[in-house]
Amino acid sequence: MNSKKRVAILFGGQSAEHEISCISAGGVLSAIDRERFEPILIGITRSGKWVLVDLATTLAIENGHLPEVDETLPAIVADIHGFRADGRALDFDLLFPLLHGPYGEDGTVQGLCEMAGIRYVGSGVLASALAMDKSFAKPIFQAHGLNVAPGVVLKAGAWSAAQIEGLHYPVFVKPARSGSSRGTTKVKSFAELQSAIDRAFEFDTKVMIERAIIGREIECGVLERGGSAQASPIGEIKILGDHEFYDFEAKYLDSATTVLFPDDLPDGVEAQIQAAAIAAFKALDCEGLARVDFFYTDGGEIVINELNTMPGFTPTSMFPKLWGRGGVSYPEVITRLIDAALTRSGHVTR
Ligand SMILES: Nc1ncnc2c1ncn2[C@@H]1O[C@H](COP(=O)(O)OP(=O)(O)O)[C@@H](O)[C@H]1O
Numbered sequence: 051m052n053s054k055k056r057v058a059i060l061f062g063g064q065s066a067e068h069e070i071s072c073i074s075a076g077g078v079l080s081a082i083d084r085e086r087f088e089p090i091l092i093g094i095t096r097s098g099k100w101v102l103v104d105l106a107t108t109l110a111i112e113n114g115h116l117p118e119v120d121e122t123l124p125a126i127v128a129d130i131h132g133f134r135a136d137g138r139a140l141d142f143d144l145l146f147p148l149l150h151g152p153y154g155e156d157g158t159v160q161g162l163c164e165m166a167g168i169r170y171v172g173s174g175v176l177a178s179a180l181a182m183d184k185s186f187a188k189p190i191f192q193a194h195g196l197n198v199a200p201g202v203v204l205k206a207g208a209w210s211a212a213q214i215e216g217l218h219y220p221v222f223v224k225p226a227r228s229g230s231s232r233g234t235t236k237v238k239s240f241a242e243l244q245s246a247i248d249r250a251f252e253f254d255t256k257v258m259i260e261r262a263i264i265g266r267e268i269e270c271g272v273l274e275r276g277g278s279a280q281a282s283p284i285g286e287i288k289i290l291g292d293h294e295f296y297d298f299e300a301k302y303l304d305s306a307t308t309v310l311f312p313d314d315l316p317d318g319v320e321a322q323i324q325a326a327a328i329a330a331f332k333a334l335d336c337e338g339l340a341r342v343d344f345f346y347t348d349g350g351e352i353v354i355n356e357l358n359t360m361p362g363f364t365p366t367s368m369f370p371k372l373w374g375r376g377g378v379s380y381p382e383v384i385t386r387l388i389d390a391a392l393t394r395s396g397h398v399t400r
């Protein structure tokens with residue numbers, strides 16, 4: 051009898067982070083504990099087709115080419131009765147969604163799993179959806195005593211000039227449900243504001259304008275263990291070169307950033323950020339994992355920027371790096387996530 055748990059790794063997808071997701075899947079595939087788990091790969095192509103991917107597929111950067119999910123692979127039918135390939139039910143115990151952004155990190159795939167009675171790694175429908183929409187996550191963080199950047203929310207076709215009067219510049223203009231800094235602009239004066247708003251509306255029907263927080267960008271990983279949330283050591287994003295902020299290019303195109311483990315913060319600040327990360331995780335009712343991103347201002351204030359329910363998960367991404375620093379290896383992070391999902395009660399019980 052095979053007592054290994056079958057884990058379906060779901061990756062790719064229609065968001066801008068398709069390739070990152072493929073690399074994350076390749077990382078998990080090579081690190082997952084094969085003594086305990088038997089992986090299968092389910093890819094979502096750029097056009098949104100679900101396909102069965104061979105385990106021998108290369109899911110890493112090869113000769114400068116980024117991996118992507120092949121549109122011609124055999125299709126999978128996924129509905130509330132479960133997943134089928136070639137007319138046969140796909141047999142697995144747990145889905146590991148390694149998708150970033152819309153249709154993956156936003157509660158939609160989680161909803162499909164709930165309807166189909168499939169266990170899955172990570173946050174549920176509500177937490178995923180809340181974290182994806184910053185205009186909802188922010189007031190919840192605030193209600194739990196966390197500092198957020200002051201700002202306004204504009205809805206397409208329904209906002210007024212009064213909302214953008216008297217802003218303190220510089221401000222950040224960004225889509226409410228963005229990712230990878232797409233559609234985000236730092237605006238230094240009223241004269242530049244309209245074009246930044248127009249740009250953000252290209253990505254979403256809801257746009258946030260926030261006071262620019264001057265400070266360092268600090269991130270903290272949260273991992274659930276035995277039902278309780280634990281925080282990783284904190285890491286700092288150091289932007290090199292002439293990027294104004296942590297923009298798309300700084301994130302992916304250049305080697306324009308490095309991660310540091312700051313040792314120059316006043317005593318107690320790391321612990322405060324870790325406590326804030328756990329508070330944010332609980333505030334949104336997250337499960338499994340999250341990466342919580344903060345600013346640490348020159349005045350010593352800790353301001354939460356956002357929470358990601360499925361952060362970049364390649365072996366060299368921030369989240370595994372933070373846990374590596376905390377003494378939890380990449381394979382161990384994967385095992386913990388799967389164990390947390392397998393023992394979770396309260397949602398899907400199959
Ligand atoms: N209010 C703000 N103050 C200062 N920098 C900001 C602010 N909002 C966004 N940024 C900058 O823009 C980057 C991307 O914004 P973020 O809200 O994290 O969106 P995304 O989901 O695209 O990562 C941040 O990492 C930071 O560099």
Ligand SMILES: [Mg+2]
Nearest residue numbers: 230231343356
């Ligand atoms: Mg961010």
